[in-house]
Amino acid sequence: MHLRFRADVRTLIWAFVLMPGLAAIQYAAPRLAGWMTPASMYLAFCAGVIAHNHNHCPIFVERRANSLLSMWISFFYGFPVFAWIPTHNDNHHRFVNRPGDATITWRASRRNRALAAVTYFFVSSRAQAPLIARFLRRQRTRSRRTFAACMAQYVVVFGGHGAACALSVAWHGLARGLAVYASALGVPALFALWAFMFTNYVQHVDCDPWSPFDHSRNFVSPWMNNFLFDNGFHTIHHQRPGLHWSRLRVEHARIAHRVDPRLQERTIVSYCLRVYVLARFCRRLAPVPIGSYVRRDSPIEGVSLN
DSSP: OOBSSTTHHHHHHIIIIIHHHHHHHHHHOGGGTTTTHHHHHHHHHHHHHHHHHHHHSOSBSSHHHHHHHHHHHHHHHTSOGGGHIIIIIIIIHHHTTSTTOTTOTTSSOSSOOHHHHHHHHHHHHHHHHHHHHHHHHHHHHHOHHHHHHHHHHHIIIIIHHHHHHHHHHHHHOHHHHHHHHIIIIIHHHHHHHHHHHHHHHHHHTTSOTTSSSSSSOEEOOHHHHHHTTTTTOHHHHHHSTTSOGGGHHHHHHHHGGGSOGGGEESOHHHHHIIIIIGGGTOGGGSOOOOSOSOOTTSOOTTOOOO
């Protein structure tokens, strides 16, 4: 197996050392379960980041190695990562929060509020489901190999989590076994699925989807991006989706002067604290939309403008 980029040595350490290692520690030492849940949640989110990067720019040269990595990451992420192709690569990157985007942030409301951000997962999941189903139907007739790989990811995720839960219960008894599984794998996977959609929401809400540079919000903290494979540099990612994650920081610096300063945030935590908490007590901190969501000549079927 050959890496396409040397920087992905870090990816492999996260995927094949930290993720299974932390889960194994909790299974072997159940008293640590619970205390390690936050770290497991972070690693599950990283599984989503890796899945995202891998679908845009495959990690290995060999196709088989990439397929095996997809199944491995699917397990820790909690959902088959092939789903990124129809919902993200083919849809979100095509429309970028404009009408037609299944992950559009203003499907339910144009108001950027905490409730909308927190419940966005449910709204967006429902809109993405038909794209996944359509993709599977198409692959079933066009490529049996691809369809089989997608089905294998479903087996690995749901069969693997079922087996992991059963193993934990067999080792530690019902109550403690369920707690260990929930801490090591179950809760982190659910968190990762929710958190990734939440992140998509804050990366695009109140931005200008019609602008070539202001369609995305960037989180530029160096330390945060070091832990998240530079996932915070979102404008350049949309401009060059096939660019390897290790090049995002440098390429973002080349276009940063063309991005509205209001879309250059330090961290997602500081943004959410200001917009969803402090703005309730200080109006000048309330979010202000940049540009216009809808053009008069654009179809907006299925989108509420409340």
